Amino acid sequence: MLRNALRKxxxxxxxxxxxxxxxxxxxxxxxxxxxxxxxxxVGAAFIGSLMAATIAAREDKLHTSATLASLPVSRRTLVEAxxxxxxxxxxATYLVVVAMAxxxxxxxxxxxxxxxxxxxxxxxxxxSAAIAVMMPLVIRFGLLGVVVFLGAFQLLGVAVMVAxxxxxxxxxxxxxxxxxxxxxxxxxxxxxxxxxxxxxAVLALAMWGSFRVSVFLAARRDL
Amino acid sequence: xxPDHALELRGVRKSYKGFTLxxxxxxxxxxxxxxxxxxxxxxxxxxxxxxxxxxxxEAGEIRVFGLDNRTAEVEVKSRIGFVYDxxxxxxxxxxxxxxxxxxxxxxxxxxETFHRLAAEFGLxxxxxxxALSHGARTKFALAMALSHGADLLIMDEPTAGLDPxxxxxxxxxxxxxxxxxxxxxxxxxxxxxxxxxxxxxxxxIRAGEIVFSLTRDELLDGWAIVRGDDxxxxxxxxxxxxxxxxxxxxxxxxxxxxxxxRRAVGSxxxxxxxxxxxxxxxxxxxxxxxx
Numbered sequence: 185m186l187r188n189a190l191r192k193x194x195x196x197x198x199x200x201x202x203x204x205x206x207x208x209x210x211x212x213x214x215x216x217x218x219x220x221x222x223x224x225x226v227g228a229a230f231i232g233s234l235m236a237a238t239i240a241a242r243e244d245k246l247h248t249s250a251t252l253a254s255l256p257v258s259r260r261t262l263v264e265a266x267x268x269x270x271x272x273x274x275x276a277t278y279l280v281v282v283a284m285a286x287x288x289x290x291x292x293x294x295x296x297x298x299x300x301x302x303x304x305x306x307x308x309x310x311x312s313a314a315i316a317v318m319m320p321l322v323i324r325f326g327l328l329g330v331v332v333f334l335g336a337f338q339l340l341g342v343a344v345m346v347a348x349x350x351x352x353x354x355x356x357x358x359x360x361x362x363x364x365x366x367x368x369x370x371x372x373x374x375x376x377x378x379x380x381x382x383x384x385a386v387l388a389l390a391m392w393g394s395f396r397v398s399v400f401l402a403a404r405r406d407l
Numbered sequence: 408x409x410p411d412h413a414l415e416l417r418g419v420r421k422s423y424k425g426f427t428l429x430x431x432x433x434x435x436x437x438x439x440x441x442x443x444x445x446x447x448x449x450x451x452x453x454x455x456x457x458x459x460x461x462x463x464x465e466a467g468e469i470r471v472f473g474l475d476n477r478t479a480e481v482e483v484k485s486r487i488g489f490v491y492d493x494x495x496x497x498x499x500x501x502x503x504x505x506x507x508x509x510x511x512x513x514x515x516x517x518x519e520t521f522h523r524l525a526a527e528f529g530l531x532x533x534x535x536x537x538a539l540s541h542g543a544r545t546k547f548a549l550a551m552a553l554s555h556g557a558d559l560l561i562m563d564e565p566t567a568g569l570d571p572x573x574x575x576x577x578x579x580x581x582x583x584x585x586x587x588x589x590x591x592x593x594x595x596x597x598x599x600x601x602x603x604x605x606x607x608x609x610x611x612i613r614a615g616e617i618v619f620s621l622t623r624d625e626l627l628d629g630w631a632i633v634r635g636d637d638x639x640x641x642x643x644x645x646x647x648x649x650x651x652x653x654x655x656x657x658x659x660x661x662x663x664x665x666x667x668x669r670r671a672v673g674s675x676x677x678x679x680x681x682x683x684x685x686x687x688x689x690x691x692x693x694x695x696x697x698x
């Protein structure tokens with residue numbers, strides 16, 4: 185049944201997933217910029233995962249949620265498929281960026297750098313974090329969940345800007361700097377087995393928690 | 408609970424703000440067409456959603472072929488074909504790709520049946536769902552519902568938006584399914600003539616409560632409509648009077664025992680056979696015993 189649910193998500197939402205294509209125009213450009221390879225690959229996988237995670241919101245909009253819930257498949261399996269699709273699309277997007285890094289004539293990136301274990305793991309960490317936060321919101325609130333997720337980031341950005349510009353709170357910008365430093369430090373540390381193990385353990389826990397919450401919300405949702 | 412019933416609801420309850428479905432109980436025997444009728448907002452769609460477990464019940468029990476519709480959800484749904492009032496499919500996908508993606512969920516899915524029905528219904532399989540008219544969308548939903556050998560068909564307003572010729576054809580097809588394959592069917596509709604044509608059991612719901620669940624013969628042959636003046640209607644046994652409406656010429660009363668009332672009123676009032684339209688109008692109208 186999981187196979188059918190996965191196939192259904194990919195087949196019937198193909199046009200939605202093709203929405204990632206314009207992002208590759210940016211990727212094509214970024215390949216000509218020195219030092220942009222890693223961040224572009226990580227960003228692409230992040231965006232790809234998020235795009236796939238919004239399938240539930242799209243199906244809400246199309247009123248297909250009731251049709252899906254009437255099929256002989258549990259809501260848990262449908263949720264499992266949603267998580268898997270998000271990872272599959274994220275991974276596929278990442279691989280396309282790697283291929284572009286190696287194949288585009290103007291690329292100054294080294295494809296080998298992008299497939300370093302620590303870069304792959306960093307991508308997995310960030311994409312997983314996004315999926316873990318976003319999926320329960322989308323499953324519970326549909327399109328509104330996407331808006332809340334993206335709106336929260338927008339509001340955070342505006343709040344920091346206001347705090348910095350109008351109240352000269354330099355520490356506000358520090359939040360972003362800290363996140364950036366954290367990501368860089370994590371990337372650096374991800375070639376050490378202990379850090380890898382710890383990171384993967386945290387990721388697994390976050391995904392497990394997110395999945396359980398999503399299944400709970402999906403089961404309780406009136407359609 | 409008996410497995411002889413295709414469907415059993417016992418004390419089912421569901422509340423929304425401003426609406427409560429109150430302790431709904433009725434059964435649909437196997438091999439029977441059941442019709443759900445009632446005014447807009449009476450709870451017909453809520454009942455269908457509860458059976459399909461699209462919404463959570465607060466109390467009660469729902470069994471399909473003797474199986475709980477929640478604990479045995481996958482098995483139950485594999486035996487149900489469903490058609491909703493607004494068929495929800497993927498707008499930007501062709502009918503054929505939806506057939507491939509959704510048919511795979513049913514172990515008993517038959518592509519052959521689907522293609523035969525699609526040809527009979529004139530469905531353009533290469534077209535996207537959004538390009539279809541409302542009638543064609545319903546036909547597609549019907550073709551999907553009828554292609555996996557479902558033992559129970561559940562349909563919410565399936566004939567709304569269909570032209571009279573196709574409606575009649577659909578009803579003929581549903582009757583044939585019943586006679587040839589012993590399937591059971593539950594459908595809600597506002598088009599009472601459809602129910603009169605095919606339904607074996609009619610369940611009337613009003614303001615979230617089941618008012619009656621009777622066989623078509625019990626209802627159409629047993630019940631009657633009395634037309635006369637106020638005084639005659641006041642004399643009727645209140646237990647028999649199910650609804651009253653004032654008209655320019657007097658009063659119309661719906662009674663549940665036409666024979667008894669005919670004997671009681673004699674020639675002082677006109678006692679006619681009822682139609683489902685009469686039942687709908689009179690039971691949705693003024694309060695009982697209002698005369």
